[in-house]
Amino acid sequence: MRGHCILSHGFESGPDATKVTALAEVAGRLGWSHERPDYTDLDARREVSELGDVPARLQRLLALAKAAAVRGPLLLAGSSLGAWISGRVSLQVPVAGLFLMAPPVRMGEAPPLEAAAVPTSVVHGWHDELIPATDVVTWARQRNARLLMVDDSHRLSGHVEDSAEAFAALLRSLAGPVHA
DSSP, X not given: OOEEEEEEOOTTOOTTOHHHHHHHHHXXXXXXXXXXXXXXXXXXXXXXXXXXXHHHXXXXXXXXXXXXXXXXXXXXXXXXXXXXXXXXXHTTSOOSEEEEESOOSSOTTSOOOOOOSSOEEEEEETTOSSSOHHHHHHHHHHHTOEEEEESOOTTOGGGHHHHHHHHHHHHHHHHOOOOO
16 A cells, blocks of 8 residues: 545535545555545534534544554545644644645634645635635645635535546655556
């Protein structure tokens, strides 16, 4: 295996969601192991906040990332809230890269999106109704991140294949040259 990917779904989504499933297929095809944590129980905790239990989401991903990082290169990927927690966890665990779809660079009273200075690829919709495209462009520019802006909304449902291709490009760039 080239490394391990942890693919975090968005709020009120699930580990079998279309986007993270497409990323898992790409990871497997390119020789990366992968896992898709289930945060649905934490998203249901509306008594904690309107976004469920975000601190518990962070802790769950952190525990998985710490365990995976000792085995080799780790890439964190996520959609929306899954992107936000991936960025935050990347500050605490060594990661080879980040793949963020519709990342909330600002999210209510939570701290702004922060992430490790590693190769980062971002996919975002120009018509995202929750996260202004200009905020994401600014965030990505400050990091020299790869940025794919698409004619879509927050769910990026019309650009699952484009997202998968961008993910494949990031994984290939992290793999380095293949020697026969």
